[in-house]
Amino acid sequence: MKTVLLEQSNDGITWIRLNREERRNAINIEMMEELDAALSAAEEDESRIVVITGVGQKAFCGGGDLSVFHKLKTEAEAKEMLLKMGTILERLFFFPKVTVAALNGTAVGGGCEIASACDLRIAAPHAKIGFVQGAQGITTGWGGGTLLTERLTQLAAMEMLMTARVYHSEEARELGFLQDVIVEDSFQEGVKNWMAPYLKQNKGVLSAYKARLIDRFDRQMIHNRMNNEINECARLWETDDHHEAVQRFLEKR
């Protein structure tokens, strides 16, 4: 694997690291496939907790790779890509082990959707967090908007999605998006320390509680809502508003 690094440590944690630091860990098709493969490995290994984080200090994930995905012009082309990642996020949402999104830096767009699919979200103090899709003339397109509404209060979720605002970590914690802000100098050590109370529990305890969390959800309903979200985003994708917004971003580079 190249765009995703997998570290299966013997302390109960499997680390999945998004590894395109020079692109702020933006997601391309190869990364989607490697993320899916990393989840398969993590599902089978001895870990009790799976942590998804980004390489470097600047970004957790800058969302979908606009320099690649701007080539997708039509609703059908967009839908194929959105569905591919949506399927992975649905898998992550119903993953049998506890999952943590450790936001080592900025998480915007699809980066926030990945975080929403995880059970727990923690971040470095400097991380900036925002569902910025609205500024690109689209909605969340990987089903993460649906997942967000299952994680936060309705008011907080609607504020994050409908304003496309970018929040500092502390503000995101106050909104309920983050469980905690990790202040240690070494983010990785801080994340490990933060997870220590969870890791005191054995595998059976953690997986049983995770199963009860999953029981709360009507899987078919979540699936249908994510599909509706993907379809809606695909429709907006082919509008001039979206293509012009992406063009502006790419021209700034």
Ligand SMILES: CC[C@@H](C(=O)O)C(=O)SCCNC(=O)CCNC(=O)[C@H](O)C(C)(C)COP(=O)(O)OP(=O)(O)OC[C@H]1O[C@@H](n2cnc3c(N)ncnc32)[C@H](O)[C@@H]1OP(=O)(O)O
């Ligand atoms: C497509 C799926 C859709 C969904 O369903 O959710 C989305 O994800 S839409 C949202 C897509 N993401 C964005 O709109 C964010 C765009 N990026 C940014 O706003 C900023 O780059 C950043 C992520 C906030 C980081 O800012 P900063 O730290 O100041 O770095 P730079 O802007 O200089 O970026 C460095 C480098 O990385 C490239 N980059 C960053 N994000 C993306 C991206 N999403 N796609 C492609 N490339 C990205 C950026 O262009 C720079 O490249 P160079 O100029 O060549 O160094």
